[in-house]
Amino acid sequence: MSEEETHNAPIAPEAQPEEINASCRGPVLFLFFSAAVWAVQATGVGLLGSLKMHVPGFLADFPFLTYGRLQANAWVAFLYGFAGNAGLGLTLWMLSRLRGMPLAKPGFVLAGAFLWNAGVTAAMVGITMGDQPGVAGYELPAYASRVLLIGQAFIAFSAIITYFSRRHQQLYPSSWFLIAALVAFPWILGTAHWLLVETPVRGAAQIPVAHWTVTSLQQIWLGCMGLAAILYFIPKITRRELYSRQWAAFGFWMLLILGGWVNLNSGSPLPVWSIKLSQYASALFIFVLIAIGWNLRQTAKGVPLLGSSDLTLQCMGFALGAWLITALFTFGNAYSDWNGLLQFTYASTAIRQFFAWGFFAMAMFGAVYYVAPRLFSGEVDWACSGTYKWIYRLTAIGAVVILLAGLGMSYGHGHALQTGSPEVLKKALMPMRIAFFGEILFFLSSLIFLGSMACLLFRNCCGECSPMALIRKCRADKAEGGAE
Amino acid sequence: MNKSPWIFLGVLFAMSLSWWGMVFGPASQVNAAKADLGDGTSLRPRSGLAQQGEQIYRENGCYYCHTRTATGGTFGYEIQITQFGADEDLTREIIGEKFAANKILKKAFAFKAVVGANDAKKAASEAVKAEGADVEAAEAALEQAAEALTDAKAATNAIKIEETLIALGVSGVTLEGDLAGELGLPIEMSDADKAEVANATFAVSKGIEQWDDIKDTVRALKDRAGAQFKLLPVADDWPDVVNGVARRQSVSRDFLFDAHAMPGVMRVGPDLSNVGARQQDLNTLYAKIYNSQAGGQSSHMPPFKYLFNVRAAEEDEKLPADAVTISTEDGVTSVESGFIVTPTTKARALAAYLQSLRNDKGLPEAPLPAVRENLNP
Numbered sequence: 001m002s003e004e005e006t007h008n009a010p011i012a013p014e015a016q017p018e019e020i021n022a023s024c025r026g027p028v029l030f031l032f033f034s035a036a037v038w039a040v041q042a043t044g045v046g047l048l049g050s051l052k053m054h055v056p057g058f059l060a061d062f063p064f065l066t067y068g069r070l071q072a073n074a075w076v077a078f079l080y081g082f083a084g085n086a087g088l089g090l091t092l093w094m095l096s097r098l099r100g101m102p103l104a105k106p107g108f109v110l111a112g113a114f115l116w117n118a119g120v121t122a123a124m125v126g127i128t129m130g131d132q133p134g135v136a137g138y139e140l141p142a143y144a145s146r147v148l149l150i151g152q153a154f155i156a157f158s159a160i161i162t163y164f165s166r167r168h169q170q171l172y173p174s175s176w177f178l179i180a181a182l183v184a185f186p187w188i189l190g191t192a193h194w195l196l197v198e199t200p201v202r203g204a205a206q207i208p209v210a211h212w213t214v215t216s217l218q219q220i221w222l223g224c225m226g227l228a229a230i231l232y233f234i235p236k237i238t239r240r241e242l243y244s245r246q247w248a249a250f251g252f253w254m255l256l257i258l259g260g261w262v263n264l265n266s267g268s269p270l271p272v273w274s275i276k277l278s279q280y281a282s283a284l285f286i287f288v289l290i291a292i293g294w295n296l297r298q299t300a301k302g303v304p305l306l307g308s309s310d311l312t313l314q315c316m317g318f319a320l321g322a323w324l325i326t327a328l329f330t331f332g333n334a335y336s337d338w339n340g341l342l343q344f345t346y347a348s349t350a351i352r353q354f355f356a357w358g359f360f361a362m363a364m365f366g367a368v369y370y371v372a373p374r375l376f377s378g379e380v381d382w383a384c385s386g387t388y389k390w391i392y393r394l395t396a397i398g399a400v401v402i403l404l405a406g407l408g409m410s411y412g413h414g415h416a417l418q419t420g421s422p423e424v425l426k427k428a429l430m431p432m433r434i435a436f437f438g439e440i441l442f443f444l445s446s447l448i449f450l451g452s453m454a455c456l457l458f459r460n461c462c463g464e465c466s467p468m469a470l471i472r473k474c475r476a477d478k479a480e481g482g483a484e
Numbered sequence: 485m486n487k488s489p490w491i492f493l494g495v496l497f498a499m500s501l502s503w504w505g506m507v508f509g510p511a512s513q514v515n516a517a518k519a520d521l522g523d524g525t526s527l528r529p530r531s532g533l534a535q536q537g538e539q540i541y542r543e544n545g546c547y548y549c550h551t552r553t554a555t556g557g558t559f560g561y562e563i564q565i566t567q568f569g570a571d572e573d574l575t576r577e578i579i580g581e582k583f584a585a586n587k588i589l590k591k592a593f594a595f596k597a598v599v600g601a602n603d604a605k606k607a608a609s610e611a612v613k614a615e616g617a618d619v620e621a622a623e624a625a626l627e628q629a630a631e632a633l634t635d636a637k638a639a640t641n642a643i644k645i646e647e648t649l650i651a652l653g654v655s656g657v658t659l660e661g662d663l664a665g666e667l668g669l670p671i672e673m674s675d676a677d678k679a680e681v682a683n684a685t686f687a688v689s690k691g692i693e694q695w696d697d698i699k700d701t702v703r704a705l706k707d708r709a710g711a712q713f714k715l716l717p718v719a720d721d722w723p724d725v726v727n728g729v730a731r732r733q734s735v736s737r738d739f740l741f742d743a744h745a746m747p748g749v750m751r752v753g754p755d756l757s758n759v760g761a762r763q764q765d766l767n768t769l770y771a772k773i774y775n776s777q778a779g780g781q782s783s784h785m786p787p788f789k790y791l792f793n794v795r796a797a798e799e800d801e802k803l804p805a806d807a808v809t810i811s812t813e814d815g816v817t818s819v820e821s822g823f824i825v826t827p828t829t830k831a832r833a834l835a836a837y838l839q840s841l842r843n844d845k846g847l848p849e850a851p852l853p854a855v856r857e858n859l860n861p
Contacts, residue, residue, distance in 0.1 A: 052786065053752070056784055056785060056786035056787070057786065057787060060786045060787050060788075060789065061789060061790055062790075063544070063790050066544045066545055066786070067545065067548060067549065067786065068544055068545010068546060068547065068548040068549070069543075069544070069545050070545075071545065071548050072545055072548075130542075130543030130544070131543075132542070132543075132545070133542075133744060134542040134547060134744035134745075134746045135744075136547065136548060136749045163488065164488065171488070171491070175491075176491055179488075179491050179492065179495065180491075180495045183492060183495045183496065183499070184495065184499055187496075187499055187503070191503065191507060195507070195511070200743070200744070201511055201515055202514070202515050202517075202740060202741075203739040203740055203741055203742030203743065203744070203745040204514040204515070204517060204736040204737060204738075204739040204740050204742070204745060205510070205511040205512075205514040205515040205736075206739070206742075206744065206745040207510075207514075207736070207739065207745050207747055208506055208507060208509075208510035208511050208514070209507050209511055210745070211506065212502065212503065212506040212507045216499075216502070220499070253494070253498060256494075256495060256498035256499060257498045257501055257502065258502070259502065260499070260502025260503065260505075260506055261502045261505060261506055264506075265553075266555075267553055267554075267555030267556065267734075268553065268747065269553055269733075269734040269735050269736050269738060269739060269747060270510055270514070270736060271510055271513055271514070271736070274505070274506065274509065274510040277505055277506075278506070281502075340555065343555075344551055344553075344748070344749075344750055344751040344755075345750065345751070346750060348749075349749070349750065417723065417751060418723040419723070419727075420723065420726070420727030420728070420729075424751075425752070425782075425783075425784055428750070428751065428752045429752070429784065432752075
């Protein structure tokens with residue numbers, strides 16, 4: 001029995017893309033621009049933190065600039081600032097387009113976005129004052145997570161209303177991933193907030209909660225938003241049908257089931273059964289990798305993604321490759337010898353950075369490149385599209401540098417830790433020194449991204465009243481006056 | 485996959501699986517852990533300055549460069565005999581030629597023989613004196629016992645005094661007075677000697693064997709030879725223990741009373757799970773926190789000078805008792821030349837917290853393994 005027969009209610013007519021884009025314009029651009037600002041902050045603060053790692057005495061007299069605080073701040077700025085804003089903005093636009101309906105309740109989105117950014121700001125100020133909860137990869141003070149949860153609820157409310165505003169005969173797989181991200185985030189953050197910060201469980205019990213939070217935020221929340229973008233844009237730009245909905249569904253459910261289990265270090269002070277379960281989950285993650293990878297490979301068969309002339313497609317191709325590599329690393333963690341060697345080295349930080357920038361940020365850069373101009377009208381293009389290519393290039397090179405440094409050189413650190421070598425410090429610092437160059441490239445690409453966004457807004461916001469339009473008008477008036 | 489509510493419900497169900505497995509399950513088990521160690525002692529929560537120090541550790545993000553997670557490793561079993569059984573030949577057969585050739589074993593059984601012969605001689609002497617005894621037979625027995633005693637004494641070859649004390653301990657016999665002196669033992673034992681005898685053990689495996697390798701030996705020693713022994717885990721492929729980073733694996737109960745559990749991210753700096761045992765001198769710890777490179781030390785840790793009070797020293801001013809100092813060629817000097825550096829409450833708290841981090845006491849779920857040097861002398 002088809003869905004058409006099951007539901008007799010008529011399907012609402014699909015809205016025009018221009019109408020949808022116009023409904024998203026204000027909220028989504030605000031979220032994208034906020035993301036660009038946070039990206040600069042994340043990379044800038046991260047760079048400062050890394051500099052302190054290489055020059056320990058640098059700014060050592062300022063308690064609010066310790067390496068630990070800067071690292072926590074950099075990750076908070078990236079995860080909640082950049083990833084949260086960009087991911088939520090893209091979620092709203094994609095859900096509207098996939099449902100064929102204008103964004104519902106844009107006022108809620110704006111209110112939510114303000115709250116969200118206020119929450120991230122509060123978190124960064126709190127960490128600077130020494131208020132972080134001590135959970136690397138989460139790091140939200142209680143007051144900040146409360147505001148973030150409320151802000152996300154406002155935005156999710158609009159997304160859910162949009163989602164249910166029109167019935168489709170078939171839900172595109174990207175919708176599943178976006179809905180999963182919307183549902184997963186409050187669950188993950190709520191668990192961490194209540195069990196780690198608000199009414200913390202006993203110390204020993206915090207370790208599994210913290211691990212689940214951090215790995216779920218990365219694998220499920222960021223993973224779902226990034227993969228939704230890849231699954232949407234690759235078929236769209238290559239003008240092909242997604243190869244298999246079944247493969248996509250299999251990958252989707254496996255990601256949700258396994259995402260919170262994987263990557264627990266073999267040396268964690270936890271019951272052995274939970275470590276073993278995590279290793280089995282990491283081993284099973286190979287199915288997620290195959291399902292997603294094979295599906296997209298077949299979809300884009302014969303199309304050189306990285307060699308494409310379309311920048312969005314290039315970004316999506318690189319993001320897909322980065323996701324596959326990190327999934328492979330997750331699979332590698334099933335082997336306790338491998339994990340035992342790398343668990344306290346820079347490798348896991350490098351893989352996290354590679355996932356964050358190589359996969360997620362790259363997918364968002366590609367998506368923003370496609371979406372942002374369309375939010376104005378069909379004719380608007382990036383002001384300096386040539387510079388936007390450098391975002392792709394710099395991020396890609398930076399991600400590869402960090403990956404190679406993290407995986408290649410951390411082996412030496414892990415080996416030195418195992419043998420008790422006196423060169424352990426030298427081995428520990430070497431991959432971080434090389435990765436520093438990658439971080440510089442991330443910083444530069446973030447600056448260009450912010451500049452591009454600012455330029456786009458400068459030229460096109462407010463219709464005839466945009467700053468650029470006013471400047472052009474003044475120039476034209478002056479030229480006319482001069483001619484007379 | 486086309487009905488929206490199913491997607492919502494499916495997502496909730498899928499998430500709940502990992503939530504149950506990685507949050508509820510382990511957290512429930514760990515949350516129910518008791519402080520009682522089962523030997524009349526229990527783990528104690530931090531208090532006072534050490535408790536405040538955890539906050540300083542967290543605030544400064546120390547857990548990004550230091551772990552508090554000593555990892556586990558592989559270990560072998562060392563069979564440690566605490567008292568030999570009566571049958572020397574059977575014992576030798578069970579433990580094998582390599583361990584049977586040890587001088588301590590020879591001497592332990594020689595002690596047993598001496599005590600046996602001495603007892604026999606005493607019994608024979610009493611038999612000679614007894615009324616109505618078969619004097620001829622009793623005198624023959626006495627003569628035989630005396631010869632056995634002489635032979636046994638001769639067998640107690642001269643070895644080092646420490647080895648002799650171990651041999652006496654594992655023999656399970658008591659030797660005192662002149663007889664002890666004749667056999668190379670102190671006539672009057674000091675407390676240290678007595679402790680050596682009481683704690684004596686004799687290893688009859690290398691400490692790298694797994695249970696399957698030694699189970700037959702263990703059963704034979706117990707059931708056939710009547711020996712008393714214990715099984716000691718000996719670190720084999722266990723880097724953190726072998727390298728002196730920690731004394732045992734970190735387990736959940738090490739974090740039982742932490743307000744914020746911080747197992748750590750990377751080991752750019754050393755693991756701190758046993759830093760309290762490694763660094764017992766408070767001044768050294770302060771100097772390390774103030775400036776880990778002071779006195780030409782090689783370190784990459786940033787200085788945490790803002791945790792200390794620093795003022796310029798007056799001319800010829802003596803260092804106050806709480807000044808942070810380092811030892812140099814010129815003697816004990818201030819950690820910062822020309823300045824008086826004293827710890828603030830925050831620095832005291834951080835140091836107290838660090839000194840509270842110890843894992844040099846075994847737990848039932850994480851016993852202290854021995855390191856290889858502990859094998860037989």
